[in-house]
Amino acid sequence: MGKGYYISKHLATAAMVLAAIALVTIIALSVVYNREKSKNAAKFTNATTSPVPPTPKTSNEPWDKYRLPDTLSPEYYNVTLWPRLVKNVNGMYIFTGISGVMFTCVKKTDLILIHSNKLNLTLFKGHHAKLTGQSGVTAPAIKTTWFQTEKQYLVIQLEGKLKPGKSYWLYTEFTGELADDLEGFYRSEYMEDGEKKIIAITQMQATYARKAFPCFDEPGMKAVFHITLIHDLETTALSNIMGLEQHENDILTRTIFGPTKKMSTYLVAFVVSDFKYISAKDKKGVRIWARKKAIEDGQGDYALKITQPILEFFEKYYNTSYPLSKSDQIALPDFNSGAMENWGLVTYRETALLYDPRTSANGNKQRIATVVSHELAHMWFGNLVTLKWWNDLWLNEGFASYVEYLGADYAEPNWNMKDQTILYDLQRAFAVDSLTSSHPLSRKKEEVNTPSEISEMFSTISYSKGAAVLKMLSEFLTEPVFAKGLGNYLKQFAFGSSVHSDLWDHLQKAVDQTPGVKLPYSVHEIMNRWILQMGFPVITIDTRTGNVSQKHFLLEPDYVVKHHHCNITFPDPLKTLLISLTAVLNLSYEWFVPIKWMKKHQVQDQLWLLQKSALHKPMKVSKDEWVLANLHVSGYFRVNYDLGNWERLLSQLESDHQVIPVVNRAQILDDAFNLARASIINITLALRTTKYLLHEREYIPWEAALRNLNYFFQLFDRSEVYGAMQAYLKKQVKPLFEYFGIISSNWTTVASGHTDQFTQIIALSLACSTGVEGCRELTRSWFKKWMQNPHNNTIHPNLRSTVYCDAIAAGGTEEWNFGWQMFQKATVAAEAVKLRSALACTKVPWLLNRYLEYTMNPEKIRKQDATSTIGYIASNIIGQPLAWDFVRANWDYFFKLYGTGSFTFSRLISDVTYRFCTPFELSQLKRFQKDNAETGFGSGTQALQQAIEKTTAKIKWLAENKEPVLQWFLSESP
Structure with missing residues (x-):
């Protein structure tokens, strides 16, 4: 039965506005039509002949497109590579190789396009490849071959046509540089026992397999790989599967790896090294490989302990056996x-796999558990079933980012890992997705083409928003239904590729087959609202009436979201009016929102908000009750309330905060501060959420508070607000510092609970930075004691980052040089990271400038660490302008090294501009954008736009809120 409709006054008003928009649109389109008609008329002054269309600006040839044509399908590759781990006569490290690929012709064609980048291919009768037919088929002769360097193709034009359904063999021989650029097939160098060691390793994702051998380098073009590696006798070769055969002569070994499963090029891997391994005696063939010294020191033991349980967990979770015979x-x-x-050969930074209990912190251990879990989750979701194209990368990475907590929780059930998703995914995603420069999870295929555009997809949106949205989906479907559909x-x-809608199909079938699980709309209809449009809603609950409403949440609500699907160019006045009216109505941005909520005294319920607003009478409460929405933070949205409900929640926090679940305490803090940043609630209301922290001892709320307060530090540490803010925070953290002083026997031990150890770090760090009595004396005495006896570092690993930074910041050249010496001598990667970060804490400008110069010298700072080191320096109030000037002065260098493909490049831009909040800094940003337009910004393009947007928003916010913030801190300070 169809529903009747009642047209309210508001709806009638909206209809009138819509009519106005329609009229404006018609007028605009008419203007555009007449303008284009006039242009065309001017082009064709001779009406006696047919008009000749203008020459297109870009070629439409297949080799001028970034996507491969759908004419060929690879079946299997035979690849033999020989990396030289010593320099040749030209002073270069190289590798040589031969590669053959058998492919099937899908559509008749006289053209072969295959990816090849920075490979020197051998000529055969003047051509860069040989082509033969299979199973008695005669291949057409090669007419010409050449390279399209921009699109990274080897172009092979044929004398005749390839026949559909027939198979052909394409053979190449080549030489490549075994560079230290961290891409494709590259080399890594390290020192061990005073000797420089060279290893050859791979990183193929996303578009680097083509740097190792010619291939059809798209994720959907799966094939079987036969890899052979030629290597020195004293080295070991690894690849995706176990080696089948080994043949040796006096100096070399040939290791043959027999056929892989059908897989994508970006997952191919091989390593040649003299590493050692430890293994577990089980059917899965789990092995942990690392430098000999690291393995001998037991740094791989923890990873070995958790890898097998996590693999077994995912086998049960996916209801699918691990597809391979080994897991390296x-x-x-x-x-x-x-x-x-x-x-089958997962590669890690040392900090993500190696753990030394003598020097690694509790956080290092947690990172290993989550990263191992994330990568093993991909063995099924991403590897067994792969995305067809990079525009759906979010499904790959978002899914692994969600279930990594499930796998880690299984391996470490006492860590309470599932609750930490609010910190490391949900709130991280909110920070980016509340900007107008955000983007939908799933982008149009035509928007993701170049290597830089693909690299941009490896973003917070894909990983963290993807995880948060999938967690929400799992919550409202229930985990058993979600797992069944999955x-x-x-x-x-299996062994194929898919698009996101394929997963929705199977989840819908699981819903349909499960009694008692009902949805207001299909999985497709619900999820398309979350993945095909950017952003998220703020849900506003009025407990006086029970009204629940939603609105697109933006940190800068006056900004207008760019609708990428609209390609019409309007005259400026009409465009302004149309956009303004669209913004007023907030058109297109509406979600189907599952809301779990509770009243005081633990009364719980769930509702779906399916339109802009709805009346939900149970949410109307008496004056002694409060409502808390998004219970356990299961949904991807923020929550606002009427002022009365806010007051009751604040009162509950101060009287008995434990009545409210831990994650919801963190939610209240984060929502309040961000609602205030968006000018939805008063900033003093947000600040009041921190008053109860005097009584808080849990990590997750403190971490959420600290992140928001750190934002305030960045805004105010150059103004008069800073002193009053410091005094207030000193008062708030002092009880926490004293609490840990008691339970740790005056800071001689660490807390026993996993997350309690994180809270202890916060207590020490914030207490020292705000000047709590006795804190700095502790840290500096510990560091001084270490300087006096460098071979005996008694500082607990959990506290080292704080202690190192505080002592180096308070010290001078002597402390910095000592830290640098210890960094150079560090044999555990986690310890090296602590020192590398702490060295950026110095207040001595010339030391910071020297440190910045070190980032351009791989002998001092590894290339993998250069951008993060600059980021550490930029987080220092003295280092920030130095880092900004340094990056601008060396932009061409950094862009050439990292700009087109590095996932960390966008972070560099974000880090050096994070403090920007003045009109002068905004003008610098825009000048930087203009001055480097020719060079470009590559995978940092979106990060630069976000920096401009954030700076603009902060300038406006400060103008409106600086004075009330100052007065509030003054009133609350002791």
Whole structure:
């Protein structure tokens, strides 16, 4: 039965506005039409002949497009590579190789396009490849071959046509540089026992397999790989599967790896090294590989302990056996990403796999658990079933980012890992997705083409928003239904590729087959609202009436979201009016929102908000009750309330905060501060949420508070607000500092609980930075004691980052040089990171400038660490302008090295502009954008736009809120 409709006054008004928009649009389109008609008439002055269309600005040839044509499909590759781990006569490290690929012709064509980048291919009768037919088929002769360097193709034009359904063999021989650029097939160098060691390793994601051998380098073009590696006798070769055969002569070994499963090029991996491994005696063939010294010191033991349980967990979760016969995890000295999920040979930074209980902190251990879990999750979701194209990368990375907490929780059930998603995914995603420069999770295929555009997809949106949205989906479907649909999806598309809607199909089937699970709309209809439009809603609950409403949340609400699907160019006045009216109505941005909520005294309920607003009478409460929405933070949205409900929640926090769940305490803090930044609530209301912290001892709320307060530090540490803010925070953190002083026997031990250890770090760090009595004396005495006896560092690993930074900041050249010496001598990667970060804490400008120069010298700072080191320096109030000037002065260098493909490049721009909040700094940003337009910004393009937007918003916010913030801190300070 159809529903009747009642047209309210508001709806009638909206209809009138819509009519006005329609009229404006018609007028605008008419103007555009007449303008274009006039232009065309002017082009064709001779009406006696047919008009000749203008010459297109860009070629429409297949080799001028970034996507491969759909004419060929690879079946299998035979690749043999020989990396030389010593320099040749020209002073270069190289590798040589031969590669053959058997492919099937899908559509008749006289053209072969195959990716090849920076490879020197051998000529055969003047051509860069040989082509033969298979199974009695005669291949057409090669007419010409050449390279399209921009699109990274080897172009092979044929004398005749390839026949559909027939198979052909393409053979190449080549030489490539084994560079230290962290891409494709590259080299890594490290020192061990005074000797320089060279290893050859790979990083193929996203578009680097083509630097190792010619290939059809798209994720959907799966094939079987036969890899052979030629290497020195004293080295070991690894690849995706176990070696089948080894043949040796006096100086070399040939290791043959027999056929892989059908897989994507970006998952191919091989390593040649003299590493050692430890293994578990089980059917899965788990091995942990690393430098000999690291393995001998037991740094791989923890990873070995958790890898097998996590693999078993995912087998049960996916209801699918692990697809391979072995699972190698290898820690690499030089690696640009945190880790890479190569099928059967997962590569990691050393900090993400190696743990030394003598020097590694509790946080290092947690990072290893989550990263290992993330990469093993990909063995099924991403590797067994792969995205067809990079525009759906979010499904790959978002899913692994969600279930990594499930796997880690299984391996470490006492860590309370699932609750930490609010900090490391949800709130991280909110920070980016509340900007108008954000983007939908799933982008149009035509928007993701170039290597830089693909690299931009490896973003907070893909990882963290993807995880938060999938967690919400799992919550409202229930985990058993979600897992059932997921298992069926993996079975259908095993060894193939898919798009996100394929997963929705299987989840919908699981819903339909499960009694008691009902949705207001289909999974497709619900999820398309969350993945095909950017942003998220703020849900406003009026407990006086029970009204619940939603609105697109933007930190700068006056900004207008760019609708990428609208390609019409309007005259400026009409465009302004149209955009203004669209913004007023907030058109297009509406979500189907699942809301779990509770009243005081633990009364719980759930509702779906399916339109802009709705009346939900149970949310109307008496004056002694409060409502808390987004219970356990299961949904991807922020929550606002009427002022009365805010007051009751604040009162509850101060009287008995434990009545409210831990994650919701963190939610209240984060929501309040961001609602205030968006001028939705008063800033003093947000500040009042921190008053109860006097009584808080849990990590997650404190961490949420600290992140928001750190934002305030960045805004105010150059103004008169800073002193009053410091005094207030000193009062708030002092009880926490004293609490840990008691339970740790005056800071001689650490807390026993996993998250309590994180809270203890916050207590020490914030107490020292705000000047709590006795804190700095502790840290500096510990550091001085270490300087006096460098071979005996008694500072607990958990506290080292804080102690090192505080002591180096308070000291001078002597402390800095000591830290640098210890950094150079560090044999545990986690310890090296602590020192590298702390060295950026110095207040001595010339030391910071020297440190910046070190980032351009790989002998001092590894290339993988250069951008993060600059970021550390930029986080220092004295270092920030130095880092900004340094990056601007050396932009061409950094862009050439990292700009087109590095996932960390966008972070560099964000880090050096994070403090910007003045009109002068905004003008510098815009000048930087203009001055470097020719060079470009590559994978940092969006980060630069976000920096401009954030700076603009902060300038406006400060103008309106600086004085009330100052007065509030003054009133609350002791």
